[in-house]
Amino acid sequence: MTSEKITAEVRNEFGKGAARRIRRENKIPAVVYGHGSEATHVTLPGHETMMALKHHGANALLELDIEGTTQLALTKQVQVDHLRRVIEHIDFVAVKAGEKVTVDIALTVVGEAAKETIVTLEQATISVEAEATHVPEGLEVSVEGLAAGTLVTAGEVALPKGVTLLTDADATVVNVAAAPTAAQVEADLEAAEAEAGIVHEESTAEVEAEATEGE
Incomplete structure (x- = not known):
């Protein structure tokens, strides 16, 4: 797995209002946990980060440049607004080369x-x-x-x-x-309809056929 280099900005504003302002600027609020240190809250460039996650999947490894300090960060949770198709927040875990995760x-x-x-x-x-x-x-x-x-x-x-x-x-x-046979599929469908109380009205052709059989 290769790491993507992303420049991150430290953020000091929190809460829903601050997060909305960040997203309006096409940026993503995130937090980096790990190694016994305090969590670092950052802001990431929206398009660049989305492309990195798209290319490397759910466990994307990012090389975050946080005010001149490089930190390897493994993606752990991505919160997505599926209606607007935007990333709302990302949780990372700080890792080191050679460390087992x-x-x-x-x-x-x-x-x-x-x-x-x-x-x-x-x-x-x-x-x-x-x-x-x-x-x-x-x-x-x-x-x-x-x-x-x-x-x-x-x-x-x-x-x-x-x-x-x-x-x-x-x-x-x-x-x-x-794979089920056609007969099995039909039988399962009939059983499901019977359980749901669905009753099909006979067509004119079926009624006439039954009448002919009875003669």
Whole structure:
């Protein structure tokens, strides 16, 4: 994982009003915790920071220049206003090169399972321990050629060198199941409608067909 260099400004104004003013200036309020020191409240450039998070994912490592002092900061929480599509606040953890950190890494399913199967990602992330400057941006789980009934566990996910799995190795992360037949889908739909009390009126053609069968 490479770090993005971002120039940060120390901020001394707090509260919702101050945060709104910061965001109106296309900047992002943030805080850096860690290493027994007091939290450092900063303001980050909006576009530059958003692009860094977009490129490096949920565990983006930023190299913050805070008034001439460089601090490696690992992204821990990003608060987003999904309606306005803007970042409202970011929490970072201060880290050092060589330091081990615990992070959740997103899983992506790759490959094609056997025909007539459905692949379900049972767990979107797994927890690992890795060096702060070598945190994987994501991990792939291959289902290439896997047959129905196959379960892929966390212990079977390929990890880069130096990365240690913390999630239970027996935990299921991907389930390859047999695809339901058309009859099963119809039966499930009918059962769901019956449970919901949905009654379909017979069409004219169905009524006439039943009358003909009764003659």
